[in-house]
Amino acid sequence: MRAVPIFLLAAFFLTFLVWPVAHVLGGAFLVDGAPSLGAFSLAFQNDVFVRSIVNSLVVAFAVTFLASVVSFPLAHLFVHYEFRGKGLLQGLLLSAMVLPPFVAAIGIRQLFARFGSVNLALMELGVTDEPIDFLGGHPLLGVVLMETLHLYPILFLNVVASLSNIDPSLDEAAESVGASRWTRFRRVTLPLVLPGWFAGAIIVFIFALTDLGTPIVFDVRDLVPMQIFERATEGSRDPVGYALVVIVLALSLVLFLLGRRAVSRRTGQQATKGSVVARTRPIPPRVKPFLALGFVVLVVVTLLPHLAIALVAFSEKWFFSIVPEHFSLKHFGRVLTDEIAYVGVKNSLIYAACSTAIDLVLGVGIAWLAVRGKGRLGAMFDAVAMLPLALPGIVLAFGYTYAFSKTPIDPLRDPFVLLVFGYAVRRLPYVVRAADAGFRQVPVALEEASKNLGASGWTTLRRVTLPLLAGNLLAGGLLAFSFAMLEVSESLILAPTEKDFPIAKAIYVLLGDIADGAQIASAMGVIGTVLLLYSLLAASRLLGKSLGELFRS
Amino acid sequence: MTRVRVEQLAVRYGPTTVLDGIDVEIGDGEFFFLLGPSGCGKTTLLRSIAGFIEPSGGRILFDDRPMHGTPPAKRDCGMVFQNYALWPHLSVFENVAFGLDVRKVGKEEKARRVREALKLVKMDGFEERPPNRLSGGQQQRVALARALVVEPAVLLLDEPLSNLDAALRVELRAEIRDIQRRTRRTAVYVTHDRAEALALADRIAVLKDGGIEQLGSPEDLYDRPASPFVAGFVGDANRVEGRVAAAEGDRFVVEGPFGTVRARATGGAVTAGGAALAVFRPERLRLDGSGDGGVGTLTGRITRRTFLGEVVQHDVELEGGAVVRVLSLGGDTAHPEGTAVRVRVDDALVFPV
Numbered sequence: 001m002r003a004v005p006i007f008l009l010a011a012f013f014l015t016f017l018v019w020p021v022a023h024v025l026g027g028a029f030l031v032d033g034a035p036s037l038g039a040f041s042l043a044f045q046n047d048v049f050v051r052s053i054v055n056s057l058v059v060a061f062a063v064t065f066l067a068s069v070v071s072f073p074l075a076h077l078f079v080h081y082e083f084r085g086k087g088l089l090q091g092l093l094l095s096a097m098v099l100p101p102f103v104a105a106i107g108i109r110q111l112f113a114r115f116g117s118v119n120l121a122l123m124e125l126g127v128t129d130e131p132i133d134f135l136g137g138h139p140l141l142g143v144v145l146m147e148t149l150h151l152y153p154i155l156f157l158n159v160v161a162s163l164s165n166i167d168p169s170l171d172e173a174a175e176s177v178g179a180s181r182w183t184r185f186r187r188v189t190l191p192l193v194l195p196g197w198f199a200g201a202i203i204v205f206i207f208a209l210t211d212l213g214t215p216i217v218f219d220v221r222d223l224v225p226m227q228i229f230e231r232a233t234e235g236s237r238d239p240v241g242y243a244l245v246v247i248v249l250a251l252s253l254v255l256f257l258l259g260r261r262a263v264s265r266r267t268g269q270q271a272t273k274g275s276v277v278a279r280t281r282p283i284p285p286r287v288k289p290f291l292a293l294g295f296v297v298l299v300v301v302t303l304l305p306h307l308a309i310a311l312v313a314f315s316e317k318w319f320f321s322i323v324p325e326h327f328s329l330k331h332f333g334r335v336l337t338d339e340i341a342y343v344g345v346k347n348s349l350i351y352a353a354c355s356t357a358i359d360l361v362l363g364v365g366i367a368w369l370a371v372r373g374k375g376r377l378g379a380m381f382d383a384v385a386m387l388p389l390a391l392p393g394i395v396l397a398f399g400y401t402y403a404f405s406k407t408p409i410d411p412l413r414d415p416f417v418l419l420v421f422g423y424a425v426r427r428l429p430y431v432v433r434a435a436d437a438g439f440r441q442v443p444v445a446l447e448e449a450s451k452n453l454g455a456s457g458w459t460t461l462r463r464v465t466l467p468l469l470a471g472n473l474l475a476g477g478l479l480a481f482s483f484a485m486l487e488v489s490e491s492l493i494l495a496p497t498e499k500d501f502p503i504a505k506a507i508y509v510l511l512g513d514i515a516d517g518a519q520i521a522s523a524m525g526v527i528g529t530v531l532l533l534y535s536l537l538a539a540s541r542l543l544g545k546s547l548g549e550l551f552r553s
Numbered sequence: 554m555t556r557v558r559v560e561q562l563a564v565r566y567g568p569t570t571v572l573d574g575i576d577v578e579i580g581d582g583e584f585f586f587l588l589g590p591s592g593c594g595k596t597t598l599l600r601s602i603a604g605f606i607e608p609s610g611g612r613i614l615f616d617d618r619p620m621h622g623t624p625p626a627k628r629d630c631g632m633v634f635q636n637y638a639l640w641p642h643l644s645v646f647e648n649v650a651f652g653l654d655v656r657k658v659g660k661e662e663k664a665r666r667v668r669e670a671l672k673l674v675k676m677d678g679f680e681e682r683p684p685n686r687l688s689g690g691q692q693q694r695v696a697l698a699r700a701l702v703v704e705p706a707v708l709l710l711d712e713p714l715s716n717l718d719a720a721l722r723v724e725l726r727a728e729i730r731d732i733q734r735r736t737r738r739t740a741v742y743v744t745h746d747r748a749e750a751l752a753l754a755d756r757i758a759v760l761k762d763g764g765i766e767q768l769g770s771p772e773d774l775y776d777r778p779a780s781p782f783v784a785g786f787v788g789d790a791n792r793v794e795g796r797v798a799a800a801e802g803d804r805f806v807v808e809g810p811f812g813t814v815r816a817r818a819t820g821g822a823v824t825a826g827g828a829a830l831a832v833f834r835p836e837r838l839r840l841d842g843s844g845d846g847g848v849g850t851l852t853g854r855i856t857r858r859t860f861l862g863e864v865v866q867h868d869v870e871l872e873g874g875a876v877v878r879v880l881s882l883g884g885d886t887a888h889p890e891g892t893a894v895r896v897r898v899d900d901a902l903v904f905p906v
Binding site for chain 1: 603605624625626627628629630631632634635636638639640641642651652655656699700703
């Protein structure tokens with residue numbers, strides 16, 4: 001009886017995870033059917049490829065570093081100090097997370113382009129006569145800043161989760177034997193936080209390494225994701241493209257496993273969980289002004305892209321002026337009337353709903369096997385379900401494009417199945433984690449009590465387990481749904497024809513529309529962002545501080 | 554109603570043996586206790602009866618029906634869990650009614666039976682409360698009502714009082730006994746608290762290292778323990794080492810550096826001339842200023858006197874260095890620390906070493 005669901009789970013992973021990856025490996029390591037490293041040596045002889053790899057690594061390191069620099073002090077303040085505006089800070093961070101860098105870049109382009117608002121303002125003020133080429137001069141810098149802005153909340157959430165998981169008595173114990181504040185931080189707090197930070201940093205690093213949305217809007221071609229994108233869309237089965245995908249995949253996987261080890265080593269230290277409440281102190285008055293200043297800077301920098309996007313979306317039109325001259329709501333209306341925009345929104349709703357339903361069913365099943373099941377099977381499925389965290393969207397999309405070509409679900413024919421399952425595979429980890437956390441919070445005795453009173457397994461699931469899991473499942477489902485709505489890589493690569501466009505592809509195509517494309521795209525971005533913000537707020541309320549633990553390796 | 558028979562039960566996890574060779578027969582309506590230190594396997598035995606653990610060997614029978622392969626839901630055991638296991642998303646009423654819902658009991662009968670069950674545990678009036686707004690004792694009462702309301706064949710209680718404070722434990726203990734007497738339901742109760750077991754049980758099985766050390770009534774275990782372990786687990790026990798000097802029928806004379814006592818053998822093969830352990834209970838000793846000396850009278854010095862209200866506890870260092878504890882009723886307190894005393898041993902047990 002149990003064999004059928006397990007068979008379906010295995011079939012799901014084999015078809016939509018193992019096979020495309022195997023196909024990519026085959027393409028990279030087999031030349032005319034014989035094992036060979038030829039593709040890799042060709043790749044490393046190609047200047048553009050080598051430059052792209054170096055650039056992408058630089059971007060990823062820089063983003064991880066900057067995000068850490070911002071999140072550590074913020075998290076420390078957040079967990080250990082009492083101050084007004086804590087809720088505001090949290091909202092701010094979430095709003096940074098919810099604006100896809102892909103959309104944010106549209107706004108930033110409007111502000112910092114040669115004849116964007118900043119240059120016009122500077123010329124108006126007489127600071128400069130010639131427009132400054134902010135974006136063209138240092139193309140990587142723009143990408144790094146955009147991605148940092150988008151990703152630092154992930155690190156922040158991770159560090160906060162780790163910090164608030166530390167039993168305050170550990171710190172107090174060190175204090176009682178006379179350790180100074182700095183010693184306590186160095187010898188007690190930091191070692192306990194580092195694994196959590198590392199696990200989050202790995203995710204940030206992988207995201208930054210493989211993000212396609214930001215470079216595509218800034219048109220920075222010498223980055224790995226752009227190279228893969230070009231090879232996936234032009235349809236040439238170039239072994240060098242396969243090699244590049246394998247390099248990204250291997251790098252992500254190794255880092256992911258390293259991050260996992262860092263976290264798993266820590267287990268067992270949190271024996272005194274339960275009534276863990278960190279002490280909070282008021283902020284000392286003499287540092288208050290500095291902190292306030294820091295906050296203002298953070299708020300401005302974080303919200304700048306949002307502001308820009310909103311301005312674009314609400315502007316009648318916006319050329320050669322510092323701020324738009326006329327405002328209007330008409331572009332929001334156009335989201336529903338413009339053919340491309342409307343189809344995109346409608347398709348994404350369907351794709352995201354289907355993929356979320358799949359995730360919920362699979363996620364509950366896998367988490368149940370992992371937490372309640374006997375034997376190794378559950379742990380195995382759990383490990384496989386987590387792998388997509390290390391599987392960049394571009395890698396999966398590239399694999400899907402070629403692994404399923406000339407099959408009934410060839411994306412060129414009808415991308416529905418691949419988009420839905422592609423979204424589902426990559427959001428599955430969040431749902432599994434949320435369900436897993438739920439199962440762990442529900443003591444087994446609650447289920448045993450039900451069976452003991454004569455309830456069948458199904459009745460127990462329906463009347464005891466699922467109601468107790470509802471909050472977690474809702475949170476996981478919301479996240480899966482909203483991330484699927486705004487997914488970029490798979491959406492751009494897998495949907496070639498207009499009637500199948502999801503939102504991201506619609507936005508991308510609209511951006512090329514010289515008339516009012518950017519405005520409609522921004523209006524869609526605003527709607528999407530609000531949707532995502534709402535989902536994340538709801539999810540964080542439902543999950544409490546364990547939200548941070550969803551975003552780690 | 555239901556007899557529970559356990560035959561040659563074994564539970565093993567890989568190389569670790571948790572239970573082995575367990576044979577018990579629990580009579581209809583009996584209040585049966587599993588008593589033992591943590592890790593002895595008592596909870597495993599209870600959970601095997603409930604069906605949450607599938608034994609590696611042996612059989613469990615309810616009346617004469619073997620339970621092997623019967624899932625917990627079909628065993629008709631009401632269980633009370635150590636941490637109550639009340640469902641937080643359901644009200645008190647809904648928690649208690651759950652088992653009746655599963656049994657498809659009609660609405661009116663359900664309401665009536667829930668009301669009666671809650672009344673039995675003195676929780677009527679709390680129907681609409683969520684469980685987390687109840688105190689620990691109240692939660693445990695509801696858990697008891699939830700198990701009883703389905704009129705289970707066997708009531709299983711897994712350390713139901715261990716999370717409560719001492720005064721509440723004593724109070725609930727008496728109520729559980731009254732409820733069991735009134736409902737005459739076969740009940741198996743797991744505890745490591747000897748006072749609970751002695752006060753409530755019809756019979757007790759003392760478990761140690763996965764096996765039954767002794768099985769009997771509370772009086773049996775207390776007065777005729779089969780081993781020094783049982784003697785020490787069901788009550789306080791002084792132990793002194795010596796040698797069997799002589800056998801006089803079922804009585805033995807044990808002598809050692811501490812002196813000489815007469816002792817009964819209640820377990821193990823005691824032979825004259827062999828090394829032996831003499832065990833005696835603190836409340837069966839008397840402090841005598843004078844005394845006649847000879848067999849049954851030990852001499853020593855009071856090293857510590859502890860006033861406990863209704864009793865006074867004296868620690869006496871005997872000749873040869875062994876320290877024994879003597880409990881005297883509150884009035885008998887005229888022995889300051891340091892005084893030389895004689896200790897009368899009227900009742901002692903002897904075990905082979």
